[in-house]
Amino acid sequence: MVGIQKDSGTAARGQWGSRLGFIFAAAGSAVGLGNIWKFPYATAEGGGGWFVLIYIACIAVVGLPVMMSEIIIGREAQRSPVPAFEGLSGGKTMWSLVGWMGVVAGFMILSYYSIVAGWVLDYIKEAVTGGLSDLTSAGSEAMFGDLFQNFGRNVLWHALFMAATVGIVLGGVQKGIERGATIMMPALFVMLIGLMIYATTLDGFGAGMEFVFEPKGDKLEPGSVLKALGQAFFSLSLGMGALITYGSYLSKKDDIVFASAAITGMDLFVALMAAMIMFPIVFSAGLPPAGDAGLAFITMPVAFATIPGGTILAVVFFVLLLFAALTSAISLLEVVVATIIDKFGWTRKRTTLVVGAIIFAVGVPSGKSDLMIGSKSFFGWMEMISSNILLPLGGMAIALFVGWVMPQSKVYENFNAGRERAFAYRGWLFLVRFVVPVAILLVFLHAVGIIPND
Numbered sequence: 001m002v003g004i005q006k007d008s009g010t011a012a013r014g015q016w017g018s019r020l021g022f023i024f025a026a027a028g029s030a031v032g033l034g035n036i037w038k039f040p041y042a043t044a045e046g047g048g049g050w051f052v053l054i055y056i057a058c059i060a061v062v063g064l065p066v067m068m069s070e071i072i073i074g075r076e077a078q079r080s081p082v083p084a085f086e087g088l089s090g091g092k093t094m095w096s097l098v099g100w101m102g103v104v105a106g107f108m109i110l111s112y113y114s115i116v117a118g119w120v121l122d123y124i125k126e127a128v129t130g131g132l133s134d135l136t137s138a139g140s141e142a143m144f145g146d147l148f149q150n151f152g153r154n155v156l157w158h159a160l161f162m163a164a165t166v167g168i169v170l171g172g173v174q175k176g177i178e179r180g181a182t183i184m185m186p187a188l189f190v191m192l193i194g195l196m197i198y199a200t201t202l203d204g205f206g207a208g209m210e211f212v213f214e215p216k217g218d219k220l221e222p223g224s225v226l227k228a229l230g231q232a233f234f235s236l237s238l239g240m241g242a243l244i245t246y247g248s249y250l251s252k253k254d255d256i257v258f259a260s261a262a263i264t265g266m267d268l269f270v271a272l273m274a275a276m277i278m279f280p281i282v283f284s285a286g287l288p289p290a291g292d293a294g295l296a297f298i299t300m301p302v303a304f305a306t307i308p309g310g311t312i313l314a315v316v317f318f319v320l321l322l323f324a325a326l327t328s329a330i331s332l333l334e335v336v337v338a339t340i341i342d343k344f345g346w347t348r349k350r351t352t353l354v355v356g357a358i359i360f361a362v363g364v365p366s367g368k369s370d371l372m373i374g375s376k377s378f379f380g381w382m383e384m385i386s387s388n389i390l391l392p393l394g395g396m397a398i399a400l401f402v403g404w405v406m407p408q409s410k411v412y413e414n415f416n417a418g419r420e421r422a423f424a425y426r427g428w429l430f431l432v433r434f435v436v437p438v439a440i441l442l443v444f445l446h447a448v449g450i451i452p453n454d
């Protein structure tokens with residue numbers, strides 16, 4: 001059955017209260033744990049300044065065009081991904097599968113994302129109660145190890161974080177998601193800029209900047225480009241319909257090109273700032289740089305214990321991480337919730353509670369760090385399957401859909417709403433039709449190991 005007939009129609013759906021509210025909500029989705037613990041280290045490891053240039057090129061050529069595609073699909077259909085694909089393709093099942101794939105990806109990503117966000121909650125508690133002062137390197141490693149291996153504590157924090165996410169999504173589009181983002185995003189920027197100013201005053205500022213940004217040509221390899229593209233995709237929340245869903249609450253008048261550029265700009269800004277804050281702090285404390293979870297949860301706490309004003313800075317840093325994670329988690333949950341509401345006509349309240357409980361349950365095994373399935377932990381598989389397989393496939397399908405399947409008059413109308421951009425439209429259409437699918441195909445082949453790393 002075609003979903004369009006079954007859902008409750010546009011009138012009952014939410015809409016953003018303002019364009020800025022939409023931009024904050026979407027930027028909130030984009031700005032997340034990916035910006036803060038993945039980008040800085042990926043840059044330092046992937047060629048420094050060269051990596052930044054490649055990353056920016058990936059955003060311009062692939063990320064931004066796909067973001068506009070997602071918002072165009074959502075805004076045109078005024079539906080969540082599954083019914084949007086169905087409605088705009090004339091009910092073809094293959095396209096509704098792309099929508100469902102996004103729903104599955106949302107489930108998987110949120111289930112493990114919430115475990116990591118739970119660690120952030122634990123560290124906020126430690127930072128506030130003074131548990132992070134006098135931390136040594138060995139002590140910090142032991143502390144994170146204890147948390148990582150403590151199944152009960154992981155599940156407890158995971159439950160709390162999911163409850164917070166559910167609580168906001170329950171409020172609906174304007175009173176929950178938009179309001180949450182309109183409070184948390186400006187607060188996040190204030191904290192970020194505060195930390196940035198502090199970082200420039202440190203002795204290790206130069207060393208940190210050099211570590212991240214010095215162009216290291218010898219580290220450049222074909223794999224760097226593909227890595228940058230994968231990072232751009234995850235960081236911009238692309239490939240699973242998060243921005244289709246957010247776009248579906250956007251009014252017909254709003255300028256999608258401008259909004260996409262603003263969202264992308266904020267995401268890049270936060271990623272660059274995170275790199276410029278974290279490594280100077282690490283080097284000022286005389287510590288060796290680490291990557292991923294080790295950087296945020298082991299090295300940074302030691303650095304905070306070492307530098308002046310560290311106790312307060314630690315609280316600010318982890319609250320910043322929490323806001324980044326929460327606004328992203330909201331978008332992941334909203335994709336699933338909106339789909340169920342649109343397809344089955346459940347109330348938002350019932351949908352959010354049921355879906356939240358299921359995602360919580362799916363996430364529980366990710367809190368058990370010694371649960372191995374073959375070569376990877378449960379957590380590792382969830383992460384691998386969602387970001388390396390589902391997101392690239394979804395992103396490719398989205399570009400192909402907008403480039404080749406959706407009626408071109410509708411695509412044109414949406415691209416040019418707010419302001420006529422005939423020339424930019426041609427360039428964008430060329431990217432979406434040809435360049436984006438090929439680029440993503442390469443990333444995909446790389447991610448599943450068909451193209452080797454070097």
Ligand code: TRP
Binds near residue numbers: 030032235242332
């Ligand atoms: N972009 C977020 C981050 O950088 C994560 C995220 C939220 C996401 N929603 C998404 C990733 C949708 C992919 C798809 O942490």
